[in-house]
Amino acid sequence: MNPASVSARSATTQRLLFTAGILTWGVVGVPHILDLAAEPVRWTAPGTFVWLAAFLGFGVTFWLHARDEGRASVPLLAMQSVAALVAVAAGDSGLDAALFAITSGQVPEVMPQRKALAWVAAQVAGTLLVFAAIHPLSRALVQSLIYAGFQGFTLGTAMVMVREAEARRELARLHAELQATQVMLANREREGERLRIARELHDSVGHHLTALSLNLEAAAYTARDTAAAEHLRRARETARTLLAEVRDTVRALRDTPPPLLPSLRKLAEGAPGLAVHLEVPESFSLESSEAAHSLFRCVQEVLTNTLRHAHARNLWIRIEPAEDGGVRVHTRDDGRGVEKLTPGSGLTGMRERFTRLGGRVEWRAAAGKGLEVEAWLPATAGAGT
Numbered sequence: 001m002n003p004a005s006v007s008a009r010s011a012t013t014q015r016l017l018f019t020a021g022i023l024t025w026g027v028v029g030v031p032h033i034l035d036l037a038a039e040p041v042r043w044t045a046p047g048t049f050v051w052l053a054a055f056l057g058f059g060v061t062f063w064l065h066a067r068d069e070g071r072a073s074v075p076l077l078a079m080q081s082v083a084a085l086v087a088v089a090a091g092d093s094g095l096d097a098a099l100f101a102i103t104s105g106q107v108p109e110v111m112p113q114r115k116a117l118a119w120v121a122a123q124v125a126g127t128l129l130v131f132a133a134i135h136p137l138s139r140a141l142v143q144s145l146i147y148a149g150f151q152g153f154t155l156g157t158a159m160v161m162v163r164e165a166e167a168r169r170e171l172a173r174l175h176a177e178l179q180a181t182q183v184m185l186a187n188r189e190r191e192g193e194r195l196r197i198a199r200e201l202h203d204s205v206g207h208h209l210t211a212l213s214l215n216l217e218a219a220a221y222t223a224r225d226t227a228a229a230e231h232l233r234r235a236r237e238t239a240r241t242l243l244a245e246v247r248d249t250v251r252a253l254r255d256t257p258p259p260l261l262p263s264l265r266k267l268a269e270g271a272p273g274l275a276v277h278l279e280v281p282e283s284f285s286l287e288s289s290e291a292a293h294s295l296f297r298c299v300q301e302v303l304t305n306t307l308r309h310a311h312a313r314n315l316w317i318r319i320e321p322a323e324d325g326g327v328r329v330h331t332r333d334d335g336r337g338v339e340k341l342t343p344g345s346g347l348t349g350m351r352e353r354f355t356r357l358g359g360r361v362e363w364r365a366a367a368g369k370g371l372e373v374e375a376w377l378p379a380t381a382g383a384g385t
Helices: 003-038 040-044 046-068 073-090 095-104 113-134 137-222 226-255 261-269 289-310 345-356
Strands: 275-279 314-321 327-333 360-365 371-377
Touching: 003 046, 003 095, 046 073, 046 095, 073 095, 073 113, 095 113, 095 137, 113 137, 137 226, 261 275, 261 289, 261 314, 289 314, 289 327, 289 345, 289 371, 345 360, 345 371
Parallel strands: 275 314
Antiparallel strands: 314 327, 327 371, 360 371
């Protein structure tokens, strides 16, 4: 699944939900506006201004919630629910309770399923209390059940949509990781083939050239003919030159670092709904395949955590040579962050990988400021550009 199509589909869904919410909000307010236009004297009633303030407050908080895409949304949702409750109490048509259906469609985006159900149940209970204070109990109960059905429908629909969106994002993320891992495996396969060719050149061709050079040298010393000795000496020098070139080729094959940048780019390009800003020097490489693998897994883990937990729009990843000759990795996101970060198996595994190679991993988190990760590998782990 193309991550770009996942992001586009998610954005389209958000726009449709926003449009549906605005239309519902407008339809709820139309009867009141028409009544006020037909009877201007009603503007003097105290309840009219209370209703108007609650109605407009609901619309503003809904717009802010939609614009903020879920961040800092629990306070906004609370304001929406309170505004809807006030509108129901101040209005006289009963249609204002339809505003709760809008909020019910938003709660699954920002809280777990149980909390979302509890939130909607609290809205239903609040609606019943307000209706019971205004109307007879039987009518209040019927109206409350009607709007409870609306809320249940929007809540269930929103839960299904959230689950499908999460499944699509997870599928796109796994697809991106698979592509990046395939690039890594292809690189390691090529590296293994280079090492195999280097061993063959050293063990077979190098051995025979050494033997040939020694035999030519012995023949040159024992040759009686001056012309033949000269030819043997030249052949010996040619064999020595060829042996030196074979050794240089073997050294170059062994020292050629595996390309890491294509794998990192594949990983960054495949992040659904997240803008990944990757800064890596074009000539960056790691001489150690284990160090390259650890670095790749570090970036992969940061990307996975950001997609799953951060609710971020952007992730910045900078990889650069350190002043001491090692390699430094710095990442940060603009997500919601946490007051206290409890590292899971992913961050712990990342630290263990780098520690085993003589490096270190540190992280900093704060509520509203995202997560920042600093990682470092020493020069002995194979940093180079």
